[in-house]
Amino acid sequence: MPLAVAANNMPVASLEWFLLVGAFLFACGIFTILTRKNAVSVLMGVELVLNAANVNLVAFSRFVKAPATLGPAGIELPKGVDPHLVYGAPWIGGNVFAAFVIILAAAEAAVALGIILGIYRNLGDVDVDQVTGMKG
Amino acid sequence: MAHGHDDHGHGSGHDAGHGSAAPGGHDDHGHGGGHDDHAHGAAAAGGHGGGHETHFQPAGMSRGLAVLVLALGVAGGFFSLGVTGHFDFGGRVIDLNDLFDTPWPALTVLCLPLVAAFVQIFVGRKLPRRGDWVSTGAVMVGLAISLMMFGRMIGIYDWQFQRIHEIEWIGLFTRSAPGQPDVTSFRIPMGILIDNITVIMLVVVTLISTLVHIFSMGYMVDEPRYSRFYAFLSIFTFSMLGLILCHNVFALYMFWELVGLSSYLLIGFWFEKKSAADAQKKAFLANRVGDIGMFLGIVTFFYFTGQITYAGIFKGVAEGAFSNHMGLLTIAGCLLFCGAIGKSAQFPLHVWLPDAMEGPTPVSALIHAATMVAAGVYLVTRMFPVFTPDALIVVAWFGGITAIFAATIALCANDIKKVLAYSTVSQLGYMIMGLGASAYTNGFFHLWTHAFFKACLFLGSGSVIHAVHTQDMREMGGLWKKMPITFGAMLLSTFAIAGVPGTSGFTSKDGILGDLLFAAHHHAALWPIVVFAFVGAGLTAFYMFRLIFMTFTGKPKVQEKFDHAHESPWVMAAPLVILGALAILSDKGGWFQELVGPPPSAASAAIRMDLIAHGQPVVEEAKESAHEGGEHESAEAHPSNEAASAETSTSARRHPYEDPLEHEKHPAHTTAMIISIFVAGSGIFLSWLTYQKKVISAPKIAAALPGVHNLLLNKYYVDEFITYFLVQPFLALAYGCARFDLKVIDFTVNAWGYFTVLCSRVAGLFDQKVVDGTVNGTADVVQSAGTALSRFQTGRIKTYLAWSVAGALLLVGGFHLVTNWKHVFVRRPAAVVEPAK
């Protein structure tokens, strides 16, 4: 008995499973952001949210119908060359965007922690509820 | 070659003696007419002994000469390499047709100066010798490649030779439909065009630029901003090369502006001087005036043809893009010519060029004599097919007026560089005039020859200024003994510009005059131009020899300056020698006439030829003679004839240009030659009489004609005219507007204000009693509401997030729930998995 997953080339679980996990991560992230007083914790919530988005992106990339090609229009490749071998598989877009989200998360974490440390130095604490300089 | 030490060899040794052999005759004149021949004679006697000055350094000079010969040999080597067309590099045969068949050589020539400029800007000061060798080396490499190209051009010898390398620069896509390939809706190509004109211009620009770079090593050596100067020179070289290499008008316009920018930077190089700063602004603004016209012209052509490449525009015009608007085509041509008016300093906008002499002299030589100002001429040459006959008449008139106009001003100028500047303006007028009179080949030929002798003259004047530290010719005199090389080179160039037979200037100017005469026979509107041209030729000879006589011969006016004068170091002298030789030699061979011909006709060519040849079907003849049987009957309307070029690129057959009207033009040329020799001779003679023999007294003439003299001294009051009739009116208009604003509008406003105050007094009572009650009530409501609502603005980011998430939820979920409440709880069928393809 071979692996059932290998039979139909699809991942072990259907798209909805991944989306549900993503949604749960997202909700957890939002909950964390909303309820935590500690700025570092809030940052963790943001990371959760970004991860949730990434799970969705990759899941869609894997499951959902993709455009015909990633190549530019009007440029002919030499004959016999598979455009997917040059421009990449068309469905890879989701993965690429997930990679960009990872980059974004890294940049965001770096800057956010800089800000958090600034708050810490100034207020002696990292309670985001005390950062109300913009209060009207 | 660039490694010459700071060798201020005040060379006037044996080698220099050769150069002064011919001027020796003039020296005798100096003796004859000299007022103070005692001291002069003593000096001359010493001079004949060889090195009357204490600084006698034959070693430096001979080394310079050796380098010179070596350089000429190398240059000749590159040239002959190009002529050969291939060379054997250790078994690998390198095909030099690749110079044209690939874009990289041309791009190398283009980009090296840019790289050098960046190097100079960022690290120039830290480099040894302050980095002058970077710029010089860059442009020298460009010169080598250009010379190879030049040789290859001679080797190919096809007047219709042309190569275009283009890429898509901007392509805007329109998405047609999902899954369908996108459609390109708009493309702007970028590329380079190489043809004979380009190659010739390349050689001119790189050669002059190289020599000026070398010259500047001596001239600018004391300059604290030395490396910046070289950076600017490199930027200029880059811009100019880009201008001549690009294949479309957009790029042309960009580089055109870049050239303007570098000119701005270089004119104001000594920006501490107010005059220099003013001059640079003036040059910039004057150019902008012309450029607006040019831009409008470009836009017009783009609007009608939808193309920006030269070939595309010509094709579009030939295919009748303007067929319903021939008048507009004329206007567009004139607008395009506006750019040339600005850049080539034609009549109304010439004012910037003399002032531009505030820049360092090498700059004047490079930019304001040889190359940049030629850009306008180049523009007209390049866009020649789109000029209608009417537009050409306009062009010719502008050129003619400029030629005579500047020549007369030069008569009275005393600043050596101003004289040269006005002579430049005048010569540019000749070129423009020639192009306007359909003397395409000779007009462009004059650009080529003029570049050399004018650069030589400017560099020579730089050498003189370097020696005597003044620009006023009235303080010079007798310098030929001190500066024999400078004198020799400048004399040769003066012969050329005056049109002495045997020199290059004679050939080109005579060609223009002949063509002009021929054209005037067929178009009466050109007759005044002919008169202008011949008178201008005489005046040119006169004032140029005036310059020579006042500067080099006679006795020194200011002895102190004369004593300190010395021959320039060899880095300055060598370019002079080369350019002096080229001033004589650059017309030899006749290749130019055979390689540069008017381009195949666009829309207006048939009409133009009709104009010139009275309806003879010369167009067809020209085509057939060029194509040897005319493979393409329709070639006249197609600038891009691939079959012909594919043949020329490979075969060794020569395709020289044959002027179909050569026989018709012959009498005119003969006449023109005779007249011009006479005119030039008389100009020289009069000049000799006036400034050497002092038979004719110039001050007396000036006193006799005070009005004319003042007019000329004040340059026809053009600057004043512009000031009073353009600047002042605009200022007055502005003042007027301001006064209108102050008096009328403000009065109205104030009156309205008083009225309002009055009304409000009345209304105030009502307001305080009735309205305030309402308003205060409202305000209280608003305030309490605001206080309540401001609690939402907690300043806490989390609260905001909560609200936004809740809002999004409400929008997405709530809306869906409200609209689809029936379907929310009904399950849809499961998704279907498509099988693998």
Added chain:
Amino acid sequence: MQLIQFAHGLLPFLAKWPDWVVYLAVVFLFAFAILNTLVAPLTGISTYIERRLAGRAQYRWGPNRVGIRSLLAAMPITRPISKLADVQPFKFIGSKIPGGLLQFAADGLKLFTKEDIIPAQADKMLFRLSPYVVMAGSFAAFAVFPVSFWCSAINLNIGIFYVLGMSSVVVPGILMAGWGSANKWALFGGMRSASQIVSYEIPVAIALMTVVMLAGTMNMNEIVATQRSGYGIEKAGFLGWYLFRYGGLMIVPFVIYFIGGCAEVNRTPFDLPEGESELVSGYHTEYSGFRWSFFFMAEYSNMFAVGAIATTMFLGGPLPPYPVQFTESLPMLIRFGEGFFWFFAKSYFFVLVMIHMRWTLPRYRIDQLMQLCWKVLMPIALVWFVLMCGIKMARMEMAAPAEAPVVAEVHK
């Protein structure tokens, strides 16, 4: 897949089993073998060798008692046999066997039976979890090492990238240990260690990326395969290794990698995180007994991993230094042994080098350490990466010159 086929070929009856069972079994065996050869015992042996080498360096003996003879003498049953050592020829043979060979076993026994102390103030959970993370991170990297020709536990196509990813899992584990110990030295050591490991990961990754760029693949088996030939020779022996390719230019990334690798395993001269004169013992100060030995094991297996990566990426992995055709016709099992021998020998060579470095070089200061990383290794690695890209570009250009990049040629 290869492993499954290999297993099928070895034991035909496995074909009846489900694929995944076979696969799991094979990988499990493989992993178990690695754990029990390259990780646990090798740590002990390396300890012994290190102490002996340290003895040589410090002009003393090092462990020389607890050997086979003392083992025999310790147990009453075998004690008579130990007496044989006084008799020829056993005396001669015995003199050739170094003493102290079983020291590591004795140490292991001691550690196993030692008291397991968890400080009262420690965060017990983190304290206990840390060895798991550290061990998992350092052991998982072994999954892709090509221990012989086309023979790794997993033939992962992101091979080297996976190694980098897995080795970065160790860092939170170390911080876990440092924090969980509730000891200022431990926390300090943990932060220093994390900072150092992550910093040196950059030059290391760039140096490895240079190889990936040259090889055009990240699969470690394929990277090894690209090193079979070089300089135009199809089977080039050692000339094909990336260390010697490109005219020796790759030595620079190799050196950068090795320095960075030494720093990543916190070995002298980069042992600041556990410098005993400053921080007692770094992040595992509070650990003792068997729990401590996992950190110890992770350190030594990491050392071996550094050597293995260097071997795979730069020194041809299991490829022998002589051209492979000499032994190509040998039976498969011998070839496997040959590959394993070379892989192990080369990798262990680096371990020995690291041991020598420890007893030769003084320790860096923290600022020097960071400056070495960011101001020396990192710029050089980056520049060298670009340089090698340029050289690769030049070579590809020469191999297949571009057509004239002319899009359109318009003639008059």
Added chain:
Amino acid sequence: MRYDYVGVLVFLVLAVGFVFIGMLAQRIVSGFLHTNRPNAAKLSPYECGEEPVGGTFIRFNIRFYVMALVFIVFDVEVVLLFPWARVYQELYAFYRTALFWDMLVFVGILALGLAYIWGKGDLEWVKTFEKHLSPAEKVARPHTKKEAA
């Protein structure tokens, strides 16, 4: 390919299991041998045998954070460059030299960042400390930069 990750899992499980079983066995043996006899001295934080001084609160040098920050930026750079390095060879036939310039622009921009923080002194570990030194002390302290190189 999907099998490969099962393999990774096997390795992870084995490593965790190794530690788990090891600790379990140790627990059993220690229970058997009664080696586990904690007391207050044993359970206090180890500070070389001295009484623990002060709390364990340490004011960390912010440099640790800066290093991690620089690291994460370049880590991401490496992550982005790996796919590029992977396809450099095989796509060269199509993109030619443009491929190299792509990378150079990317690396160059980040090198600018490195140059920036380098020039601004963010890579100096002891810079803030040196500020407080008197000139004489500074002379006495050899500059760290030269030593590090």
Added chain:
Amino acid sequence: MMAALGISLRDPAAWVFLAFAAMTVASALLVAVSRNIIYSAYSLLLTFFGVAGLYAFLDADFLAAAQLLVYVGGILVLILFGVMLTHKIRDINLSNETTNPIVGAVIAGLLFLVLAYVSMRTDWQVVDRGPATPTTQEIGRAFVGKYLLPFEASSILLLGALIGAAYLSRHERKKEA
């Protein structure tokens, strides 16, 4: 059964998947509710690891490793540093209090419900892509092809982040001194 659940429970890999998903979900929940911030941080480690596992299940091998390298090796370390730089080691509670947990829970729960509803009710156009292929080269091709501009632009983003964060921390040091 598969049609209803979208997963075959007879498949052992499905159990592994479920274990991973459960681990991810549980650790995410722990991040959200843990009283101890350091536990939150280490739960985040598990979440990241679980997400990496999900990537592996989605055949995104490169992203799985990148997740480990960047999230676990980079961002998590940064967060841990952040925790350690802003806390005393002896804090029992590590000041990880929550405010308004009820409101947060309601919002997050509703959010989850809406997202779950959308993902369950949408008729996804699922296609079979055939056997899984390595993604690294595909991502690389996309990087130098269609996504070249984002690729280069991301370096600008990183440059900005680097300069910005360095500036912030430098500001810190000045104050400190």
